[in-house]
Amino acid sequence: MSVTPPLPHVTRPVAAPAWWQVSGPGLVALIGLFMLTVIYRFDGMSAIQLDLGLSGQSMLMIGLVAYLVAAALAVPAGLLLGARFPTAVAVAAGCFLLLGVALAAFANAGGLLMVGRVLSGLGTGAAAGATVALIMKLRGRRGLVAGVTGGLAVLALVLAPVIGQLISEAVGFRVIQLVAIPFVLIALVVNGVIGIVGLTSAKRQAPPAPYPPTGFTGDPWRSGGAS
Template structure:
């Protein structure tokens, strides 16, 4: 008699990231890059330097070096985990950015400002690393995606001092820090949506592997079996 073959295990192939998944950590990284240079201005002493009576060297240490150190510490984690778990990396990164800008906005001393800048750097590094990791894994239009992301990063770095100067001259430097918070919430929603869509796509059923066709009618076994 015909023996039904044992069921074959179905494995889902490892899917490469889609281009739209970059929107999650990418939005967080762009906000972080904007906050990196927003405390500076092109034509002289910034408002934050006047507020805290900082020298140029102190502003460099507190405003830039602390931020870049924090970024360097978390970029490897973003590169390592970002392609597989972009949402799990981006959401904590947004949390670091949120507390960092909030602490910088409420700081009344250079030490608190330094801590806020370092926290923002931690979030920026993780998000930037995850963004790069995703772009390297994307197969469809990778070059276009990398070019657009790099261009937006440069725009964020260059425009931040201009926008920061315009706002800080009117209402002070603290407001420019707080202005980032609504955008952080928008980025958080974007990451949540991307995560849900990715999870829904991963749960789609995989079609089973078809069994080989049965033997011809009247076949009851192989030549070595009774009834052949």
């Protein structure tokens, strides 16, 4: 009497991300980095500091330190979950950034501004961690994507104070915060589209599950392989 052995458990390998998937969380991270330095200026006190009556030390703590600490706390979450759930992480990060920018736009005191900066920092850190996680999982064009992403990040940090100063002097610091909102919304839409395309592509590339042998019922004593 022969017994048909049970089918081995088949584990489908996790597909490596495509280079274009980096643009989802990467776009959120770039907006967040832009908002990190946009409230500063190179030649004196910023408009937000003057309007809210903040001292130099308070501006440093609220505008920079709170943002960076929140970002540093969120980066590990982005690194751990970004490669596996890039769209979910990027959308959540975008929502944090959106809420933080809105609070900063309507802040009338340092406390509300700090809450907005912390929320923006959390979103920026999570998106940056997810971006790095995706880049590390790439099988091709990793160096090119990393170089372009890093260059854009530096450019956003450097240009933000200049753009922020021009807009703030013309129409006030709140406008530069409000202008960021449509860009964050666009980033959320982009991440949604990338998530749908990535899910569709993964379903098309997934190998079919193996079929059991003819006559195999799951019970070796009753299957066609038993005698």
